Amino acid sequence: MYFYTNAVVIALVIIVASASTVKWVPNGSFNLPNNYKDGKLPCSKQTVVLPEVLSASVKLQSEIDVGGFVLPSEGYIILDGVVMLGDSGEENCTDGNAFYLERSTSAWNQAGAWSSSRFNAATPDSERLPCYYDKVEFPNSRYTARLPQLEQTVRVLKIGDKSYGTQSFRTWVSTEVDTEQNFVFNDYMSTGVSVRYMVCTHKFGCPCQENPIEIDCSVKYCTQPTCVAPVKPPGFCCKVCGGYITFEVDDMFNRKAFEELVDKMVSSYSSNLVYHIGFTPVKRSRTVLLVVVEEGEYTGRSAEVINDIDRSVDRDWFKGQKQAFYSGSPLSKAGMGGKIFVSVFFIVILVLSSIYLYYYKLPTVEVPFLNRGTRGMFRFQRRSDSVVSLTSRRDSTTIGGVRTAFRNPLYDSKRGRVQVAESVVEE
Structure with a gap:
């Protein structure tokens, strides 16, 4: 009321x-196609020509890639992103001018x-x-x-x-x-x-307008969220990283106590967190809307504080259902748990495979080497009870200076343990 x-x-x-x-402030976004003469955003080979005099500021948002600028003699340009000048090899982009029109309607x-x-x-x-x-x-x-x-x-x-x-x-x-x-x-x-002049007599507060109007999002420029599963709170044109809570209230709702709770918990997390307490954009709405996001880089703290506030809201403050929504981890950290698990899994498999091959399946591998002009061979064998000697047999024959045999350290030991019966073939 x-x-x-x-x-x-x-x-x-x-x-x-x-x-x-x-x-x-009439919309002056550089990133809106309908603000250009041909209705399209400029590409990396085109020069952006702005009016000689700008009556309102022009805001450059997100990443912009153009050939160059012809700046106005008077006016303000707000940079809120990255501007790259010069041809980037963009396909379907032709040279020329892109005329920015100051649409003041x-x-x-x-x-x-x-x-x-x-x-x-x-x-x-x-x-x-x-x-x-x-x-x-x-x-x-x-x-x-x-x-x-x-x-x-x-x-x-x-x-x-x-x-x-x-x-x-x-x-x-x-x-x-x-x-x-x-x-x-x-x-x-x-x-x-x-x-x-008008004041609100409700203990739980009043909506922004008694007759809320639908917001026109057609000219809103939405940047790419930097989180997994971004959320779109009621009344927002774009998805954001953060979280929000909605719940219906009655006359028992203590708005002041709720605001103190939110302010205390948000302040305890980080200085770059901001919040808004209002109502969903519905006529005579009694559904409270709390939104918490981060100014600057998204770290996930806004989602954490929404989760904590959700668990701390007094049950007597709302009726029906209380719903909380929050986005996932930052894209820069997305899937780190899975990546670590996969990496550890393959490392364990590699180590176990190496041990298995070393003890049971390692074949004989010969690698040629040079030693002060003398050619020879390395032989790698599986472990055995005998000591393996890599010295060449002194009586082995050579072909072209390369020894063709090694002493088999297992040969004598086997002969000592195995009785070899020789048969004499009589004529």
């Missing part, structure tokens, strides 16, 4: 969310259209939009904004330095002429924006 300040409040527990500023519910200090890596895309407690700012630059279909509540709305209320904003949108800012009415010929 939401409560408005123009009513009288008596003996109500009021949860006031900390106000934050959410700014309109975005929808209210478009992923990446807003920025705020309250957003972190664990914030769902469905909550990277203005919430009922936010201050919304539109810049004084050239853009087109398509307004939301369902009514969205904000605390403050500003265009440049000027503030607007619900009605004054509608009037301005209806009468705007020759302005750089172009706001497009929704299908109901309404702004879909309500400007008012």
